[in-house]
Amino acid sequence: MEALDWVVIASYFCVLAGVVVWSSKRQKSIADYFLAGRNIGWFIIGASLFASNIGSEHVVGLAGSSARNGMAMAHWELHAWVLIMLGWVFVPFYYRSGVYTVPEYLERRFNAGARWILSIISLVAYVFTKVSVTVYAGAIVFKALLPDTFGSPENAFWIGAFATVILTGIYTVFGGLRAVVYTDTAQTIILLAGSICITYFGLQKIGSWEEMRVTCMKAAENFHLWRANTDPEFPWLGILIASPIVGIWYWCTDQYIVQRTLAAKDLRTARRGALWGSFLKISPVFLFMIPGVIAYALHSKGLLSIPLKLDETTGKMVLDNDMVFPRMVLTQLPEGLRGLVVGGLLAALMSSLSSLFNSASALFTVDIYEKLHPQASEKTLVRVGRIATCVIVGLGILWIPVMKWVATGGLYKYLQSVQGYLAPPITAVFLLGLFSRRVNGKGAVAGLLVGFAAGMAKLTVQTLVTSKYITGPEWLVAVGDYNFLFATGWLFAISILVTVVVSLLTRAQDPKTISGLTYAVHDEAFRKENRASWNAFDVAVTAGILTIVAGVYLYFSFWLY
Numbered sequence: 001m002e003a004l005d006w007v008v009i010a011s012y013f014c015v016l017a018g019v020v021v022w023s024s025k026r027q028k029s030i031a032d033y034f035l036a037g038r039n040i041g042w043f044i045i046g047a048s049l050f051a052s053n054i055g056s057e058h059v060v061g062l063a064g065s066s067a068r069n070g071m072a073m074a075h076w077e078l079h080a081w082v083l084i085m086l087g088w089v090f091v092p093f094y095y096r097s098g099v100y101t102v103p104e105y106l107e108r109r110f111n112a113g114a115r116w117i118l119s120i121i122s123l124v125a126y127v128f129t130k131v132s133v134t135v136y137a138g139a140i141v142f143k144a145l146l147p148d149t150f151g152s153p154e155n156a157f158w159i160g161a162f163a164t165v166i167l168t169g170i171y172t173v174f175g176g177l178r179a180v181v182y183t184d185t186a187q188t189i190i191l192l193a194g195s196i197c198i199t200y201f202g203l204q205k206i207g208s209w210e211e212m213r214v215t216c217m218k219a220a221e222n223f224h225l226w227r228a229n230t231d232p233e234f235p236w237l238g239i240l241i242a243s244p245i246v247g248i249w250y251w252c253t254d255q256y257i258v259q260r261t262l263a264a265k266d267l268r269t270a271r272r273g274a275l276w277g278s279f280l281k282i283s284p285v286f287l288f289m290i291p292g293v294i295a296y297a298l299h300s301k302g303l304l305s306i307p308l309k310l311d312e313t314t315g316k317m318v319l320d321n322d323m324v325f326p327r328m329v330l331t332q333l334p335e336g337l338r339g340l341v342v343g344g345l346l347a348a349l350m351s352s353l354s355s356l357f358n359s360a361s362a363l364f365t366v367d368i369y370e371k372l373h374p375q376a377s378e379k380t381l382v383r384v385g386r387i388a389t390c391v392i393v394g395l396g397i398l399w400i401p402v403m404k405w406v407a408t409g410g411l412y413k414y415l416q417s418v419q420g421y422l423a424p425p426i427t428a429v430f431l432l433g434l435f436s437r438r439v440n441g442k443g444a445v446a447g448l449l450v451g452f453a454a455g456m457a458k459l460t461v462q463t464l465v466t467s468k469y470i471t472g473p474e475w476l477v478a479v480g481d482y483n484f485l486f487a488t489g490w491l492f493a494i495s496i497l498v499t500v501v502v503s504l505l506t507r508a509q510d511p512k513t514i515s516g517l518t519y520a521v522h523d524e525a526f527r528k529e530n531r532a533s534w535n536a537f538d539v540a541v542t543a544g545i546l547t548i549v550a551g552v553y554l555y556f557s558f559w560l561y
Contacts, residue, residue: 005339012343015186016350040263045273047185048260049083050280052356053250054191059288060140061133063328064321066292067299067306070216070223071556072234075243076416077285080278080549082247084542086261087274090252092530093434093517095267102255103367109433109517110509111441112371117448118426119367122255123360125422126392130256130356135161140326164346165393168353188280194341195287198325201332202294205303215297217560223293225556238485242420245492249423253430256359267533275541282548285556288325295324304331360392361385417484421459424491425451432499437511437520443503451495458487 040048065073099105103122107115142160147153206212216223229235251257264270298304299319306327309320329341365385370376376384425448432439432447458479464470465480516526 002335002338004336005342008336008339009343009346012190012346040260040265040269040273042264042269042272042276044185045260045264045270046276046278046280047188049257049273049277051185051188051191052257052260053281054284054288059191059195060325061321062284062288063292063295063325064319064323066289067296067324068222068292068319068321069234070293071225071285071289071559072227072239073416074225074285074289074552074556075239076246077289078282078549078552079243079247079251080281080545082244082251083274083278083281084545085248086252086258087271087278088542089434090258090430091261091270091274092267092526092533094258094262095264095270096516096526096529100262100366101362102253102258103363105517106429106433106444109514110429110444113445114429114441114448115367116371117445117452119363121422121426121448121452122363123392125254125419126256126356126360131353131392131395134353134356135165139164140323164350165353168350169357169389169393190340190343192283192287194343195291197333197337197341198291198328199287199294201337202291202298202328205332206294206297206301212294212297213559215300216293218300220560223560225553225559232483235483235485238483238489241489241492242485245427245488246416246419246423248431249427250419253426255363256356259359259362267529268538271533271538272541275538275545278545279541279548282545282552285552291328292324295328304328357389357392361389364388417462418459420484420488421455421491422452424455424488425495428492428495429499432496433518435519437514437518438508439499439503440506440509442506443499443501446502447495447499450498451491454494455491458482458491 062073062077094102094105097105097108099108101119103115103118106118139157139161142163143153143157147156150156150159203209203212206215221227226236226239227234229237261270261274264273295304295306296319299306304327307320307323308317329338333341362385365381365388369384369388370381373380428451429439429444429447433444461470461476461480462484465477470476470480511521515521515523
C-alpha cells in the first residue's frame with residue numbers, strides 16, 4: 001500500500017462520515033430510524049439492495065470459489081429473477097400491510113407464534129452467516145494486504161475484524177437506515193468501479209478473454225456452469241433444487257433485504273427499486289467471478305502465485321480460495337487504483353454489516369422487545385435497537401474462530417451451505433401462505449419448527465464430521481457428508497409436508513382475517529392499488545432483465561465447448 005492508496009481510502013471515509021452526521025440529525029421516530037421515514041426513492045433502494053447483498057464475503061469468497069470451482073456458483077449470482085419475484089409477487093402484500101418487519105407480516109397472515117419463530121431464526125441466521133462470514137472475509141483482506149503493518153498477519157486479521165465492526169457499528173447506531181441506504185449507494189459505485197479495474201487489468205495481463213477461456217478449457221470439468229449429477233459438490237439437479245429455495249428466502253423473505261423496499265415512498269417505487277436491484281444483481285458474475293477465473297488462468301501460466309493449502313477431505317494441496325482476490329489486488333493493480341479496490345472491499349464489508357446491524361435492531365426491537373413491552377416509548381425502542389446491535393456484533397465475533405475450521409471448503413461454499421439449511425422452512429411457509437388460504441397458523445408454526453430443527457441438526461452433524469470430531473457410526477458420517485444441495489431440497493419437502501398436513505388437521509382461518517394478505521383472499525381495493533402501481537415501462541424492464549439472465553445462462557452453459 002502506497003501513499004496514494006491511503007489518500008483514496010481516507011477520502012472515502014471522509015465522505016462516509018459526512019453522510020452519517022447528516023443522517024444522525026434526522027432520527028426523530030422509530031420510522032425514521034428503521035425505515036428512513038418511508039421516503040426513499042427507487043434508485044437508492046436498488047443500490048442498497050445490491051450493496052447489502054454484495055459484501056466482502058462475496059468479493060473474497062466468490063472470486064476464490066470461481067478460481068477453484070469455475071462457474072458452479074454463478075447460479076446463486078443470477079438470482080435477478082428472484083428479485084423480480086420480490087417486486088411483483090411479495091412487495092404488494094408487504095407494502096400494503098404497512099409493517100416494519102417481515103415477521104410482523106407473518107403474524108398478520110398466520111399468528112404471533114410464527115412471528116416469534118421467524119424472528120429468532122433470522123437473528124440466529126445473522127450470527128452464523130452474515131455477521132461472522134462478512135467480518136471473517138474482511139479480516140482476511142487485512143491479513144493479506146497489511147501482513148506486517150500490525151506486527152504479524154495474525155494481528156492484522158484480528159485488528160481488521162474489530163476495526164471494521166466498530167467503525168460500521170458506530171455509523172449504523174447513530175445514522176439509522178437512512179445512513180445505511182445512502183452510504184450503500186456510494187459504496188455500490190466504489191465496489192463496481194474497483195471490480196471493473198480488477199477485471200480489466202487481469203484480462204490485460206493474460207492477453208484476452210479468449211486466452212482465458214482456452215486456459216480454462218484444459219480443466220473444463222472444474223469450470224463448467226453445469227456439473228454431472230455425480231459431482232460430489234455441485235450436481236446440476238441439486239443446484240436446480242436448492243438455488244431457487246435459498247434465493248426466494250434471501251431476496252423475498254429476509255428482513256435484511258426486504259427492509260429496503262419497506263422504506264419506499266409508495267408501492268411503485270418499491271417495485272422499481274427491486275427491479276433496479278435485479279439489474280445490478282447480474283453484474284457479480286462478471287465483476288467477482290470472472291476475476292477468480294482470470295486468477296486461475298494467470299496462476300496456471302505462472303503469471304500469478306496463489307498460496308496453496310491442504311484440503312483435509314482429499315489430502316491434496318489446493319488453491320487457497322480466500323486469498324485469490326487479495327492476491328489479485330496486490331499484484332495486478334497500480335498505485336491509487338489499488339487503494340480504490342481496497343476501498344471497494346471495505347465498502348462491501350461495511351455496507352453488508354451496516355444493513356445487517358440495522359435489520360437486526362429492527363427484528364429484536366419491533367418483533368421481540370416491543371411485543372413484551374407494548375408501552376415502551378419510541379426513544380426507548382431506538383435505544384434498545386442500538387443495544388441489540390452491539391450484542392449481535394459480539395456474538396458474530398465469537399463465532400469467527402470457529403469459522404476458521406468450519407469453512408474448510410471455502411468461504412462462499414460455507415455461506416451457501418448454512419443458508420441451505422436455514423432457508424427451506426421459511427420459503428415453504430411464505431409460498432404456501434401467499435398462495436393458499438387453507439394453510440393456517442398452526443401449520444406454519446409446525447413447518448417452521450420442524451424444518452429449522454432438522455436443518456440445524458444437519459448443520460451440526462456436518463460441522464462435526466468435517467472437523468473430524470465424529471468418525472462413526474457410518475450412517476451418521478453419511479448424514480454429515482450428504483450433499484448440502486440435495487439436503488436443502490429434502491428439508492423444503494419436509495417443511496411443506498408438515499405445514500400442509502397440520503393445517504388440514506386443524507381448523508381453517510377465517511377468510512376475513514387474511515383478506516389482502518394472500519393472493520387466495522384479496523379485495524377489490526387491493527387489486528386496483530396493485531394494478532395502478534405498474535405500467536408498460538415496468539413490464540418492459542422486467543422482460544429485458546429476464547432476457548439478459550437467459551443470455552448469460554446460455555453463454556456460460558456452452559462457453560468451454
